[in-house]
Amino acid sequence: MSEGGLQCPLPLRQYPNVLLAHGGGGQLSRDLLHHLFLPQFENPLLAPLHDGAVVEIEGRSLAFSTDSYVVSPLFFPGGDIGRLAVNGTVNDLAMCGAKPLYLSCGFILEEGLKMEDLQRVILSCGEAAKEAEVLLVTGDTKVVEKGKGDSLFLNTSGIGLVERPLLPKMVKPGDAIIVSGTIGDHGIAIMSVREGLEFESEMKSDTASLYPLVAKLLDSCQQLHCLRDPTRGGIASALNEIAGAAGVGMVLEETAIPVRPEVQGACEILGLDPLYVANEGKLVAFVAKEESDKALEALRSHPLGKDAAVIGEVATGQEARSCPTGTVVMHTAVGGERIVEMMSGEQLPRIC
Amino acid sequence: MKYLDEYRDGDKVKAQLKALQERLTRPWQVMEVCGGQTHNFLKSGLDGLLPEGITLVHGPGCPVCVTPIELIDKAIALARQPQVIFCSFGDMLRVPGSKEDLLSAKSQGAEVRMVYSPLDALKIAEANPEHKVVFFAIGFETTAPMNAMAALQAKQRGVNNFYLLAANMLVPPAIAAILSARDCQVKGFLAPGHVCTVSGYVEYEEIAKQWWVPIVVTGFEPLDLIQGLYMLITQLETGSWKVENQYRRSATRQGNLAAKALMEQVFSVCDRKWRGLGPIPASGYCLKPEYADLDAEKVFQIEDITAEEPKECIAGLVLQGRKKPTECAAFGKKCTPQHPLGAPMVSSEGACAAYYQYGIKLRTS
Structure with a gap:
């Protein structure tokens, strides 16, 4: 166990092999990050554990982010792996308060992949980049033997110019918590294709560049404190991460959270909670309470933000007793209270 | 959303809570049998709104939890x-x-696949004739008809590489086992609505009569749960012990006759060992002799494998409603959903998981 200088034996002892849940965005992903990666990579720029890093170069703040895409199937209603990869990194940069500028794109192809499929993905990357007004300025292609990769994996990295710094630690008690639209659309769209589930209306992924929404928020709100795009692990995991990083509690109103009826229905059937289902075109914003109306107006003025809603607030002093630091509490539809925990493991469908 | 929102209506729930409070003259301990009910009590926050006199204890109705x-x-x-x-x-x-x-x-290379239905496993068997496909046939009366259908279709279609690791359990014998404990404090039961949709509730009438205990077949939404509790407390307060059906939109007295006929065709009732509860006579389904060639335990000769539950885990006491998850020394410390000691901390219907996921921090703050 001492090989490689690993100091913390916990995750290795408990899990001699990597599980799928280590990549699920929940508690096990967090354990992996904190016990395996961070002890080796630790530095002040990495420390905020935000969607991207913010680095200073000759007086300018640059946001820098990377993400890999392994979605299956490659094509799904509302998007495909190419569009997802471009928008994903664009959004990670936007969440740092940056205007995304340049992207790299690395392709790992499995021998036997249909040329036509590759072409479709490349076209889609190009279109998404054009729509997001970013340039794909460098790239790489590798081919692995058949059986050594699942048809196509993608990695994108990107840089953007920070317009105003936004960080989890800037979140303050009393801040309004705003979501830019309906939650869970992407995860359910993917799951319905992957599992061959058919519903009356087709569910589409919400994959989109969020920079236009961010630009509007930056313009209209001086006290915009933090942004996060709730991808893997859904808004539950995103809010828990920020509550932990900012050292605050949060209170959500269940009835205020926008969920499409078809997504709610699919979640009921599969035994999932939309709070934990992935999004690819939604953001959560933390804004000072007095600016929450302005923020809503700004978001709703764009088609991507038409369903924006205030879903709760960062706990203030009075609530702190029932909502301790690092905790997300929800006022339920029937007037009760419950905790919204970080996702643990993969969300698995129920059996009866 | 229709058929959901109306059962989650805050005003109606509040009105029913008020009626319940007015009905209550002394404390009662009651059990919700199904893990789905436990989860929804906590997920909706309803548990925190109940009148003080009502103590809910959580039953064995979590199929994953009771699988030994x-x-x-x-x-x-x-x-x-x-x-x-x-x-x-x-x-x-x-x-x-x-x-x-x-x-x-x-993660170490075993070919394990997650499916939504045993019929999906049957399809996998047909698509992979060179492999032997085994389905883990767990659950209560709710999953038994699907498991029976898969066995039947395998026979009909001549699929000879499909097997069941049969482990279906039956709910009424477990309720009887809990009642038979000398110090049982449970005075009434919310019976599982989905199980009764399949099996009906004639058997529950026998239990009610034998033990003088009221039983209300109850659904899963907040309004179902609170209405079921109201009906149960009304019976207790008026000295009645019969079976009532709150979940009339789904469950009937006779149950789903087609599903029951299918189960009888494929399964026979047998003794089963329950995690936490031990062996209970006539509490499960086994494949009938004519389906023995589908029985994974017999075909693969794994009948001899035995194992003991870890001593630290009090799952047995939790599943009998004798202890609350938070009364376990390991709860939230040595035992979490990431590092579970027992099944109730893992399953989406397990009581320990529900306490952890929806309430641990509120309760301990």
Whole structure:
């Protein structure tokens, strides 16, 4: 166990092999990050554990982010792996308060992949980049033997110019918590294709560049404190991460959270909670309470933000007793209270 | 959303809570049998709104929780055999066996697949004739008809590489077992609505009569739960012990006759060992002799595998309603959903998981 200088034996002892849940965005992903990666990579720029890093170069703040895409199937209603990869990194940069500028794109192809499929993905990357007004300025292609990769994996990295710094630690008690639209659309769209589930209306992924929404928020709100795009692990995991990083509690109103009826229905059937289902075109914003109306107006003025809603607030002093630091509490539809925990493991469908 | 929102209506729930409070003259301990009900009590926050006099204890109705540890070990042993594709409902994959769980076996190369229905496993068998496909047939009366259908269709279509690791359990014998404990404090039961939709509730009438205990067949939404409790408390306060049906939109007295006929065709009632509760006579389904060639335990000769539950885990007491999850020394410390000691901390219907997921921090702050 001492090989490689690993100091913390916990995750290795408990899990001699990597599980799928280590990549699920929940508690096990967090354990992996904190016990395996961070002890080796630790530095002040990495420390905020935000969607991207913010680095200073000759007086300018640059946001820098990377993400890999392994979605299956490659094509799904509302998007495909190419569009997802471009928008994903664009959004990670936007969440740092940056205007995304340049992207790299690395392709790992499995021998036997249909040329036509590759072409479709490349076209889609190009279109998404054009729509997001970013340039794909460098790239790489590798081919692995058949059986050594699942048809196509993608990695994108990107840089953007920070317009105003936004960080989890800037979140303050009393801040309004705003979501830019309906939650869970992407995860359910993917799951319905992957599992061959058919519903009356087709569910589409919400994959989109969020920079236009961010630009509007930056313009209209001086006290915009933090942004996060709730991808893997859904808004539950995103809010828990920020509550932990900012050292605050949060209170959500269940009835205020926008969920499409078809997504709610699919979640009921599969035994999932939309709070934990992935999004690819939604953001959560933390804004000072007095600016929450302005923020809503700004978001709703764009088609991507038409369903924006205030879903709760960062706990203030009075609530702190029932909502301790690092905790997300929800006022339920029937007037009760419950905790919204970080996702643990993969969300698995129920059996009866 | 229709058929959901009306059962989650805050005003109606509040009105029913008020009626319940007015009905109550003394404390009562009652059990919701099904883990789905436990989860929804906590997920909706309803548990915190109940009048003080009502103590809810959580029952054994979590199929994943009561599946004995040795069966998990058998499942893992099967999954590790070359040529075997082991199919299971997702819930089962993270339940700890005596050494590891199915997901760990998968990460080490065992062919484990998550399916939504045993019929999907049957399709996998047809598509992979060179493999032996085993389905982990767990659950209560709710999953038994699907398991029976898969066995029947395998026979009809001549699929000879499909097997069941049969582990279906029956709810009424478990309720009777809980009542038979000399110090049982449970005075009434919310019976599981989905189970009764399949099996009906004639058997529950026998239990009510024998033990003088009121039973209300209850649904799962907040309004179902609070209405079921109101009906149960009304019976207790008026000295009545009959079976009532709150979940009339789904459950009937006779149940689903087609499903029951199917189960009788494929399964016979047998003794079963329950995790935490021990062996209970006539509490499960086994494949009938004419389906013995589908019986994974017999075909793969894994009948001899035995295992003991870890001593630290008080799952048995939790599943009998004798202890609350938070009364366990390991709860939230040594035992969490990431590192579970027992099944109730893993399953989406387990009481320990519900306490952890929806309330641990509120309760301990």
